[in-house]
Amino acid sequence: MLVTAYDAGPESCGWKRKFNYVGPPVYAYGPRxxxxxxxxxxxxxxxxxxxxxxxxPYYPFGTRMYVPGYGWGVVHDRGTAxxxxxxxxxxxxxDDALEWGSQSLDVTIVLPP
Numbered sequence: 001m002l003v004t005a006y007d008a009g010p011e012s013c014g015w016k017r018k019f020n021y022v023g024p025p026v027y028a029y030g031p032r033x034x035x036x037x038x039x040x041x042x043x044x045x046x047x048x049x050x051x052x053x054x055x056x057p058y059y060p061f062g063t064r065m066y067v068p069g070y071g072w073g074v075v076h077d078r079g080t081a082x083x084x085x086x087x088x089x090x091x092x093x094x095d096d097a098l099e100w101g102s103q104s105l106d107v108t109i110v111l112p113p
Contacts, residue, residue, distance in 0.1 A: 001107040002086040003067055005100035006079075008040040008048055012097060030080055042077040052090035054079045059087075059109070066108035070100075 006012035040048050044061045053065055054077035063075040070089055082088050087107065091097040 001105060002102065003070075003100075003105050003107065004086070004088050004102045005091050005097035006054065006088045007091050007094045007097045009094050011094070044076045046076050048077065048090045050090065050092065052076050054082050054088040054090075056083050056086070058084075060112060062112040064110040064112075068105050068107075069103075 042048050042052060043054075046052075051071070051073040053063075053067075053073040053075045055063065055065075055075045057078060059065075059075050061075055064072060065075070065087065066072050067087075067089055073089060075087075077088070077090075079088055089100070091100065
């Protein structure tokens with residue numbers, strides 16, 4: 001599985017400030033472009049933290065995954081570029097996400113009941 005990394009910042013999550021770097025954050029592109037975005041909140045409404053995983057809708061929210069070198073995580077998020085056998089794991093720090101980069105790993109998947 002392709003495993004990439006993200007953080008809550010604008011480079012990873014596609015948001016910007018509404019008025020030239022000030023004002024409320026809004027989606028920068030995609031179907032919700034210009035709409036307000038609550039930073040750090042995942043697609044299922046929870047706050048992103050270590051262990052949060054963004055995955056294709058094929059994997060329902062609540063799916064647990066073990067990622068070697070990262071540990072256990074749970075699918076709480078989606079992303080327009082996250083499709084098929086590709087997941088995105090959350091890091092609090094942008095530099096840590098960049099350091100992780102993109103890796104091809106054997107991920108253990110436990111679907112919810």
